[in-house]
Amino acid sequence: MKIICIGRNYADHAKELNNDLPEEPVFFMKPDTALLRNNDPFFLPDFSQDVHHEIELVLRICKAGKHIEPEFASAYYNEITAGIDFTARDVQQQLKQKGLPWEKAKAFDGSAVTGTFLPFAAMPENIAFSLEKNGQTVQSGLSSDMIFSFNEIISFVSRFVTLKVGDLVYTGTPAGVSAVQIGDTLAGKLGSTEVFRFAVR
Numbered sequence: 152m153k154i155i156c157i158g159r160n161y162a163d164h165a166k167e168l169n170n171d172l173p174e175e176p177v178f179f180m181k182p183d184t185a186l187l188r189n190n191d192p193f194f195l196p197d198f199s200q201d202v203h204h205e206i207e208l209v210l211r212i213c214k215a216g217k218h219i220e221p222e223f224a225s226a227y228y229n230e231i232t233a234g235i236d237f238t239a240r241d242v243q244q245q246l247k248q249k250g251l252p253w254e255k256a257k258a259f260d261g262s263a264v265t266g267t268f269l270p271f272a273a274m275p276e277n278i279a280f281s282l283e284k285n286g287q288t289v290q291s292g293l294s295s296d297m298i299f300s301f302n303e304i305i306s307f308v309s310r311f312v313t314l315k316v317g318d319l320v321y322t323g324t325p326a327g328v329s330a331v332q333i334g335d336t337l338a339g340k341l342g343s344t345e346v347f348r349f350a351v352r
């Protein structure tokens with residue numbers, strides 16, 4: 152399986168990082184070794200002093216497809232959760248300045264947290280999600296605030312990359328990203344359901 156992530160999909164987050172709003176989805180990928188599940192602890196990597204949490208809605212692909220039209224895209228995912236796209240912001244900043252790919256900052260082990268998946272059909276039209284750090288809400292978002300919708304993302308990515316069953320699509324983070332420290336507890340909610348809770352070590 153593969154992990155596809157969308158960058159800059161919420162205007163308030165693009166602004167906090169001084170990024171222009173994209174004219175088309177920006178995407179990058181993580182390897183399957185980035186997955187962190189079952190509330191396993193996250194071990195801070197030694198190559199960064201500034202690892203940020205990015206809470207995101209995560210779709211699970213349930214049907215293989217390529218060149219998917221937006222009006223048919225909703226048939227290609229049937230489960231959703233909240234997850235974290237951990238980002239070594241200091242490393243990413245250096246890579247961006249040099250125009251280099253982001254893998255060193257984005258694809259490291261444990262950088263793709265997923266919570267418990269829930270049936271997409273049970274979700275409301277506008278999906279709320281949030282992240283608590285040590286009991287305080289630090290990020291919250293609504294799917295209606297995405298610049299590119301789920302279906303636009305699926306359609307766009309599938310022009311370049313064939314989607315397969317089990318692939319995950321991280322759909323971007325709202326504002327409020329910040330560094331995590333050893334000893335932090337992170338908990339993610341999808342609506343009012345807690346879908347993950349784990350420690351930073």
Ligand code: ZN
Nearest residue numbers: 205236323324
């Ligand atoms: Zn992200």
